[in-house]
Amino acid sequence: MSRYFQVGERVLWNPSNGVAELFVTTAEALVPFAGRSTGIGPMVDDEYEVDPVMLSAYVDELVGRYRSSTHRILRSLGCRQEMCHQPRTSVFGQVSGKVRT
Template sequence: MSQYFDMGDETLWNPSNGAAQLFVGQVGLYEDVLGVPSGIGPMESDECQVDPVVYEAFVGALLTWRDRTQHRVIDALSAGFIATALALGERARIRVDWPEPRMGHEGRTDIEVPAFPQHDWAGTAREQARELDRSMAR
């Protein structure tokens, strides 16, 4: 069994029920955390519609939120979702506005103490999204 994430008549992703359930659950969590809608419609009869305009804003807010953190646990918990969201966004042909890289702690909202060394989370997310896109069924 599987579910469909569609944009109009185009299927963007056709994951297994388990993968779809996890993704939709995390979408709801991040809608709450970010305070913005995702553009991922309700799953009805194993199908949901993706609104690319709303989804683009959601992905932008997600990347801005992630850029403001410097915490290993948040990094570990969010990395897979961000990569999946980016891969779906690529298929929906949304524009992705990457935040300018931050140095130091200025403007950050979640910082692990002691701070872990900064790494290129955005580069890692891009690579993970490319890898996932190759394996995400349509």
């Protein structure tokens, strides 16, 4: 079983149920830290509708706070060194482009 994250009919990601639940739960837990909504709508029929503008703003806020921090503990909660210091590309830069039928 799996869940779909999509914009309209465009499938962005199709992880397993457990991974999808972990992702959404983690994203929601960071909403107070980001100060804005994730842009991921409620699950309906195993699908999450994604607002790409809102999700991009949410991610930009989190990445900005991470990059501007010098707090060692906060920085340790982020990603690995080689991942976090690469130029940032769009959240949707590598979507599958598949349309679910």
